[in-house]
Amino acid sequence: MASHIVKIIQSFYITHDVKCFMVEKPENYDFIPGQATDVSINIPGWEDKVRPFTFTNLREQKYLEFMIKIYRDHDGVTEMLGGINAGAELILHDVFGAIQFKGPGVFIAAGAGITPFISIFRDLYKQNKLYGNKLIYTNKTSEDVILDAELRRLLKNDYIKVFTRENVIGFTGKRIDRNFLIENISNFGQHFYVCGPADFVANISKNLLELGVTSDTLIVEE
Missing domain, CATH: 2.40.30.10 (Translation factors)
Incomplete structure (x- = not known):
């Protein structure tokens, strides 16, 4: 090596x-x-x-x-x-690393799991190709969010924050479960990128596959 x-x-x-x-x-x-x-x-x-x-x-x-x-x-x-x-x-x-951009879709991150997506978003933005991608980003509290201002600037309304241990006015205070995915995603035929703790990736991946996402369009770290 x-x-x-x-x-x-x-x-x-x-x-x-x-x-x-x-x-x-x-x-x-x-x-x-x-x-x-x-x-x-x-x-x-x-x-x-x-x-x-x-x-x-x-x-x-x-x-x-x-x-x-x-x-x-x-x-x-x-x-x-x-x-x-x-x-x-x-x-x-x-x-x-297996995580790389394959096509427009939904990025789902927990905590420091946002880091692989940062370089992808910055690269797509530079090429004027970021539009059409959505980020769902969960953290314990608002203080844990990495690069919040930049993510807002890059993704605008395609940026959804979820807090599991804090209720902040205007934001969702709950976990990303099957119902959350159904309520916030209209098309399960696009690409999905998932990164975070192992249990989080396993649970989200399981829910997405049950909702019709194919293994070919589900991108996670191997």
């Missing part, structure tokens, strides 16, 4: 527990929007502790960007990432 040591150019928090990292881009290193790579920290004892993170930048940009949820109670890679900043080094590996 090829590896590349890259320096962190900039890092900053974009929510209370999600940190954005802009890092050097190795020469000839490329990805398809929606894809990811395994990342580790270039610190003794941490070089082999890899975790998968998705690229969120446009592929033509001269840097790479990751938006990483920091789990402060796990004593692991993300907690360590929470404490490192510009000048520190990361180790990147090969690019992988």
Whole structure:
């Protein structure tokens, strides 16, 4: 497996527990929007502790960007990432990932599961091809939403927020279940992109398939 040591150019928090990292881009290193790579920290004892993170930048940009949820109670890679900043080094590996744009459709994300879709949305917007896609994005509370202002700007009325632990005026305070999908989606013959925790992806996928979505048009991380 090829590896590349890259320096962190900039890092900053974009929510209370999600940190954005802009890092050097190795020469000839490329990805398809929606894809990811395994990342580790270039610190003794941490070089082999890899975790998968998705690229969120446009592929033509001269840097790479990751938006990483920091789990402060796990004593692991993300907690360590929470404490490192510009000048520190990361180790990147090969690019992988099944999530990529196949055609207009509905994107359903939970929490940090939005990250594969960010690069896709930015790329489609740049090509003036984002219209006709819808995002349903669920989080515990409004404070957990990643890039809310940008998603509103890009998707406008095709952006539905769902909060599971907060009732905010004007927004839906419930879970994405079978009834929610029926109420908010009129066409199950289009593409569906689902990303989030494993249980979330499994439940949403099961509901979509029961509602007539085919396995060919259901795109999830394998």
